[in-house]
Amino acid sequence: MWRATFKALVANKLRLLLTALSVVLGVGFVAGTYVLTDTMNAAFEQLFDQTAGAADVVARSSTAFDASLTEGSGGGGSEERQPFPEAVLDDVAALPDVDVATGDVQGYAQMVDPRTDEVIGGVGPPTIGTNWSELADQILDIRVGSPPAGPDDVVVDAATASNVELSVGDRIRILFQGPPREFTVSGIAGFGEADNLAGATLAVFDLETAQEVLEKEGVYDLINVVGRDGVAASELRASVAAVLPDGMEAVTSTTVADEASDTLKEGLGFFQTALLVFALIALFVGSFIIFNTFSIIVAQRTRELALLRALGASRRQVIVSVVTEACVVGLIASVVGIVVGIGIAIGLQGLLGLFNIDLPSTSIQLLPRTIIVSLVLGALVTVAASILPARRAGTVAPIQALREAEDAPPTRALIGRRLAVAVLVTGVGVAAILYGLFGAESNEATLVGLGAAVTFIGVAMLSPLAARPVAGGLGAPLRRLSIQGRLGRENAMRSPKRTASTATALMIGLGLVSMVAILAASLKASFDAALTETLKADYTLSTSSFTTFSPDVGERVAALPEVGVASAFRQDGFRVGDASSFLTAVDPATVEDVATMEVSEGSVSELGEEDTVLVHRDVAEERGWSLGDEVPARFASSGDVPLTIVGIYDENRLVGDYVVSLDTYEVVFTEQLDAFVLVTGAEGVPLPEVADSIRAAVAEFPNVQVQDQAAFREQQAGFIDQLLALVTALLLMAIVIALFGIVNTLGLSIYERTRELGLLRAVGMSRRQVKRMIRWESVIIAVFGALVGIAIGVLFGWALQQALRNQGVTEFVLPVGQLVVYLVLAGLAGVLAAIWPARRAAKLDVLEAISYE
């Protein structure tokens, strides 16, 4: 029996190769994700150990919670910790255990490319300004030039230097929380081998200058301490901690390194999960192809299986033989997939390099976990997908070995029990999605994801019902066109089950892609609506990537005579009790001139009082708050600060759920950077004039854009389109696998139809006509899959929009043009998928095809 299994494997190698390809790609995606994130993890861990290694102990302010990852505007990249007075350093340095102690500051410092006048970095990784110190010398290698030695000097990281071609002696403008300043590059530094630290840009000044430009005069953010020889880090930590005032803590450098790597791991974990979701989608799509191939192979091998049965193989043995075949294919494909995954990881790493995230060279990390998960997943998916075909193989009766092979009778689409099962499965899937979107309190994403998978399976089971009529309808115009068109249509219709399961893979891909497209279109429309309904300003000042910028910008603009009101907005994360939330800080005096808030109870002006807050109506209702109640707010650097509710508003699309005054913000947050500034022109001044004067005033800040509503809207649309493109690109893998499925099924069908093709060729059908016939069949299958997929995508997209209505996705938009483009692309993909099968069909040896035995 094993020999038969093995022989079958070898004999079917070509079709199994194509099947395996879908597993290879899916597993490759999974393995690639793991390898990439593991490698990045290892690289950063090494880097953090190295950078933390200079000091033994670090003294800093305590935080109420770790705000570095999930919240924070990210401008300076430092954690939200209160600076502390310089005097603390003297106490620490005086300790007998302490050899060296340096007081250091960190903050937002964004460099401007002197050649292009564009800001450097800021998207993603932070732009850090800090000071040079005795200890910095051990972390930073000055590669060219010298350390900063005066108020005019700056040392920049080697990655930035090489990206914008800076050399020692160049002048460079740097943006801060306060006004920008010009410096001379005195040196270029790297971190050991690495050119930068996880993509962050670094500007290093001498201590005095750093304190001045970062607005940290007389204070430090942290103290780095090195102990005398023979003093253990824990001992040193304890003695440092003993002299620190309340609200400060001393930690060992190991703790700092661990914190940094934990933060990073959490970030990478998110990245990993996101990539894995797409990888699993690819595998899921692949499983339909495996199912399909094994179904066809079993059908083709009916006589062979019957012979085995006639020779005494048990039903069980036949089933086990098919499943074993699947398992072997799955395992081999997974091994290849792991290799492909390493390739994918290396490719993606290169891609990260393009985004200036320079990784220190670490060997590629192929952890045992990656291998195990990949192998198990690959084998499991293949085996699971082969179980139904294997059971069907088990039902082959020995007598079928003796019968003449017949043309498979047209299969009945669906009847009775199977229809009921299909409807049930679809229903369960849809119910899970709906519950996940609208009912569940936790695990919503998992519920929706699994629900979607089950729905796809259900629809796949149902779609044979639609395959005949839809394929027939799609092909109807072809009937009149030519005999090839008619035959292509008939072939697509002849086995609804096969057509449906072939199209299923594409259906899933297109379902997801169109859902994303619908969501993007709805987001854009909702954003437009929000802007139209909430924004009263003539101009918006913001950065192109929604990073924060210096409040100096808003102040300069507010002072212009052409400007009526310039109202700044800051945003950051905080906690209400234990729940993370965002708040917006506004200028109570001017906010209502530039934005609509619809305050229905209390008033904005009461925000002038200390520690007050406005709350959105939904939140107030949900929490049972009314005017005068206290919001239990906690801030990372300033701890618990209860805020009194002085107003309730109805419009939260611009400002979110909590609004405080800028004054309160300054008290509770350390870093003061604006998220955007809304500006109205002074009365009687023509708008173009207003714009010109604003632009002139902010010329020193190349990161700040001055946009009217239309331009702002367009920019937002641009962001959403970018995101759409990214997600679509990640789903492309699933679509590519789906195309392999069509190639595979067509190839197998052609093999089955050898005689028929031989006949057509014998009676005079040319090779070109044969190719055209196969192509039409492929196009009909692809378009059928795309149609069903888009239909599902529309429903999913609508459900998602409904679920996100309270998060601001108020509009539902059907991007008809885009969906039509997808449909056309699917048709073209069908043509592409037909290339190889069509060529094979055309090459068919007529004589051999029509000969007997």
Next chain:
Amino acid sequence: MEATIPEPLPSSSAARASGLRKVYGEGDAAVEALRGIDIEFVRREFTAIMGPSGSGKSTLLHCLAGLDSPTTGSVWIGDVDLTTLNEKQLTALRRDKVGFVFQAYNLVPTLTAAENITLPLDIAGRGVDRTWYDQVVDTIGLRDRLGHRPSELSGGQQQRVAGARALVSRPEIVFADEPTGNLDSRSGAELLGFLREAVSTYDQTILMVTHDASAASYSDRVVFLADGRVVDEMRGPTVDGVLDRLKSLES
């Protein structure tokens, strides 16, 4: 019904082979299937080719039909020398000048009987000559089954549809390869009657390979093949006469 008269003919020969040799394989493994055949098939004649298994009769048919290429020698359909044609031209020739009836798998399962009959014309993108089509359909006697798919027809009906398909483009010659091989004797007789009528009444030319003496008895002329050579021929064959000749060949 009046018989339609074919177009004036440039020559009386529908198909012809001269010095036809066919060798399969090379060196020691070479098998000579046809060892030099000179033969002519005239128009409006029903010829049967007979011979024991391995005598080369199928190979001869394939070479004459342009499905297989001779190793040496020439083959003509009408005035066209097939050995000068490329693959495309051969395909067009099969489509326009040749009709086929195979032993089985004659019909495309997804097409109706009517669509199967007009298949060569549809492939060529040519219109159907309704008068001729109606004559052919009436002769096979399946007018009421034209909308059915092959799976809904009996074996005999399927073969008659195949016969109609072979004739519908008014080919130079129809090649039939054991057309009754899979049929019971009654269905076989019906099909042979139809082929006979196509030649007698409608002036078609048919070349049939068979090993069945009673099938051969429907023909005008029987050509006997053995070991890749033409060894004998007989005009106005009877079943007994054919059987006797076959027996003498095998001995």
